[in-house]
Amino acid sequence: MKKQNKEHEIDIKSWLFKFRSKWYLFLAFSLISLAAAYVYVKSSNRVYEFSATLLLGDQHTGSKKAQELLNLLEGSQPKGIKVEDEIGLLMSADMVKKALQNVDFSVSYYRVNDHWLNKATDLIVEEQYKSAPYIVKLDTSHQQLVDAPFEIRILPDNKYELTLKAKDVARYNFKNHTTLEYLPEMEFKKVLEFGKPYQDKYMSFTLERAKEFDETPAKKFYFVINSMDSQVGQQQSSLWVQPLQRESRVLALSSKGSIPEKQILFLNALMDAYVANDLEEKNQNGRKTLDFIDKQIATLTDSLKQSKQALSSYRSANRISDIGMQSNISFEKLSQLEAEKSKISTDRIYYENILDQIQNGSELTQAVSPTVAGIQNPILNSLFLELSELNKQKAGYKVNATSDNPMLQVLEGKINSTRNAIVANLKNQIRSSDISLQDVDRRIARIEGDLAKQPEQERRLTDLQSQSEFIDKKYSFLLEKRADAAIALATNTTDKKVVDRATLSSAGPVNVKPNMIYMLALIIGLIIPAAMIVLMDKADDTIKGKSDLATITKIPFLGVIAHGSKSDKLAVKNNPRSAIAESFRSVRINLQYLMAESNFKVIGITSSISGEGKTFTSVNLSSELAMSGKRTVLIESDMRKPTFGKYFNTHNAAGLSSYLTQGLPLDEVIQKTEIENLDVISCGPIPDNAIQLLELSKMTELIERLKQEYDYVVIDTPPIGFVSEYFILMKHMDTNIYVVKHKYTTKDLLDQVNELYLSRKIKNIYMVINDLDYSNTYEYGYKKKASYYYV
Structure with a gap:
């Protein structure tokens, strides 16, 4: 574990x-x-954060409160506002547009600072507001080129050079804020004079020198004429509105921008436009009520005058001053019926007026509620309130939703359903009024029939009096309602209130914090x-040290061979105090220690593939054994790729292949070397059947004879990953050394030797890492400090 x-x-x-x-x-x-x-x-550009707060009223203030006092809304109770809908209205493009129309952001001014970073391209660009050396005055009655940079170069003699070079430039109409066309490419350069208007078929403006401006040297200046759509999009993207707390009616507005003065001005203008829009909607409702009553009063004014004049003339002509008691009773009943008929007629006219507005396509949200005209109909009032609430919700959703949004489609269905219910209710009211009028007319006809029995003069006088009283009561009723509506309109106030004007809420820029950025950059530079x-x-799948070997094989580890010069083939002899020579001594001592209890004579050295230093290890280990006083013979069994000639002054005229095939005496194939106690048997002439030669019994006889004459027999075998000679020679070996090269041999190359070891087909095998650079490995990094001991 x-x-x-x-x-x-x-x-x-x-x-x-x-x-x-x-x-x-x-x-x-x-x-x-x-x-x-x-x-x-x-x-x-430094971006700062700004904040403001706005209070949403409880809809029990202003004109609504006055109407409650006047009992104009007795039949219904107003519903509470929905904060989400108000947020949608506040952030809507229409509201942002109204705010921008009250501020002058149609032209943006920029300066390119004179900094070394701007030598190649314009990296450091600063937006200016009321600090540019010039002022652009647009002729909004003329079309303009918008959203394109106009470069300005100030010249002597009160002149300037105007340059424009851009693609897909929009030609814009500021009157109705529409794009007329897109010009694929626009390029010109003109020298103009400050203070003089410039006009062509694309634009019209005047540049004037500013009295106060930033005199810091700049590489260049330019300005951009902004379309309303780009201004709205820019401000909407940086605007955020949310309630201070859940269920709270106080909204927190926040915005981001690089020019504090501009953003503060915009936030304040937005809140003012929102409050003014709310008041305007309420005043519009009151004005429609007054207009309706005024039309009715104008119609009755002449009728009232004529009825009074007719009554007076009739009395004078017929000298009538009083009416009998019976006539008075009948006339009183008739007067009551006439008043009731007047009330029903007025109601019917009003219902027809509302129905006509709806059927002629008028906005339902602007239709006058029946309670304002004094008609009590709770069902109709409720439907109007429900329709108004649905329209508010629709306006809120349209801010971020498209027409295909399921919620908008559901709201559209509810609005149409409510509208149809209103139309149906109005028609029912009109039919009910007609039935009531017919009933009243029947009752009036009955009373008039009774009065017909009276003298003609008295009946005529009664008719004139009834007509005059009817018109007078109707006229008084309308005057009373007009006074009520005028009071409501005069006391009308908005229930929205600006709590905190816009202020800078961040202590510094929110996007550029140098210390944090440099710290983050340093961290990234290290990560x-x-x-x-x-x-x-x-x-990297190569073997980098002893720990890598331990993870992929259970073959014992013998030691490492230090990295050295490729030209020094016989490092053990030529530089005995070098790190390589010391490495081979360590390998030799470890091997003798591990094999101390066995009488081992034959050492086989192999590797996975060519280039891992197998022959280099064989030659230097044999040299180290010989230099330690042991008679050693080195056999080059790799008869496919002989390399001993690079290490010793030997020849291949006679060698192992000659001994096995030609039967040459052993003395003729053994060659002496310059190292005492070390003899070598080169491969000899390269044969065509190397494997068959090594399988001959003469190879076994050779090994046995050499074991009797030498202390150690070292066999340099071919790589096991390429050919099969090693498996033939393996039976002759007492111990095996498997060479892997540092950062060269891949881990998968050890699969074959691992299988041999685990299946116990190979005995006494040890791993050696060749060409290990002490300064480039952690496991043996401490050895680089031993340079004092090496030469």
């Missing part, structure tokens, strides 16, 4: 060594990252090379 846990542990010291060995990567990436951070800090080193290490 401990071993498994150890395998999953992270060797921090090892990773620190790997990172330290690639210190130049950390330095390079850190410098690049910090340089990029510096460019970002210098080139980014990138660290990640690269980790990825490369994980992708």
Whole structure:
């Protein structure tokens, strides 16, 4: 269990060594990252955050309160507002547009600072507001080129050079805020004079010198004429509205921008436009009520005058001053019926008026509620309130939703359903009024029939009096209602209130914080090379040390051979105090120690593939054994690729192949070397059947004879990954050394020798790592400090 846990542990010291060995990567990436951070800090516009608060009323203030006092809304109770709908209205494009129409953001001014980062391209660009050296006055009655940069170069003699070079430039009409066309490419350069208007078929404006401006040197200036759509989109993208707390009616408005004065002005204008829009909607409702009553009063004014004049003339002509008691009773009943008929007629006219508005396409939200005219109909009042609420919800959803939004489609269905219910209710009221009028007319006819029996003069007088009283009562009723409506309109106030005007809410820029950016850049500059080193290490499948061998094989580890010069083939002899010579001594001593209890004579040395240093290890280990006083013979059994000629002054005229095929005496194939106690048997002439030769009994006889004459027999075998000679020679060997090269041999190449070891087909095998650079590995990094002991 401990071993498994150890395998999953992270060797921090090892990773620190790997990172330290690639210190130049950390330095390079850190410098690049910090340089990029510096460019970002210098080139980014500072963006600040601004905030304001707005109170949504409870709909029991202003005109609604006055109407409650006047009992104009006795039949219904107003529903509470929905904060989400109000937020949608406040953030809507229409509301933002109304706010922008009250401020002058149609032209944006920019300056390109005179900084070394702007030598190649314009990186550091600063927006100006009331600090530019010139002012652009637009002729909004003329079309303009919008959303394109006009470069300005100030010249002597009160002149300037105007340059435009852009593609897909929009030609814009500021009267109705519409785009007329897009010009694929626009390019011109003109020298103009400050204070004089310039006009062509595309634009019309005047540039004037500013009295106060920033005199800091600049590389260049330019301005952009903004379309209303671009202004609305820019402000909407930076605007955010939310309630201070859940169920709270106080909204917190926040916005971001690079010019504090502009953003504060916009937020205040937005809140003012929202409050003014709410008051205007309420006043519009009151004005429609007054207009309706005024039309009715104008119609009755002449009728009232004529009825009174007719009554007076009739009395004078017929000298009538009083009416009998019976007539009075009849007339009183008739007068009551006439008043009731007047009331029903007025109601019917009003219902027809509302129905006509709806059927002629008038906005339902602007239709006058029946209660305002004094008609009590709870069902109709409820339907109007429900329709108004649905329209508010629709306006809220349209801010961020398209026409295909399911919620909008559901709301549209509810609105149409409510509208149809209103139409049906109005028609029912009109039919009911007609029935009531017919009933009243029948009762009036009955009374008039009774009065017909009276003298003609008295009946005529009664008719005139009834007509005059009817018109007078109707006229008084309308005057009373007009006074009520006028009072309601005069006391009308909005229930929206600005709590806190816009202020700068951030202590500094919210997008550019130099210390944090530099710290983040430094961290990124360290993370990138660290990640690269980790990825490369994980992708590197070569053997890098003893720990790698321990994870992929159970073959015992014998030692390492230090990295040295490729030209020094016989390092053990030529430089006995070198790190390579010391490595071979260590391997020789470890081998003799491990095999101390066995009488081993034959040492086989092989590897996985060519280039791992198998022959180099064989030659130097044989040399070390010979230099330790042991008579050693080295056999070159790799008869396909002989290489001993690079190490010794030997020849291949006679060798192992000659001995096995021609039967040459052993003395003729053994060659002396310059190293005492070391003889070699080269491969000889390269045969066509190397495997068959090694399988001959003469090879066994040769090994047995050499074991009697020498202390050690070292056989340099071919790589087991390429050919099969090693498996034939394996039976002659007392011990085997398997050579892997540092950062060259891949781990999968050890699969074959692992299978041999685990199946016990090979005995006494040990692993050796060749060409290991002590300064490039953590496991043996301490040995680089032993340079004092090496020469």
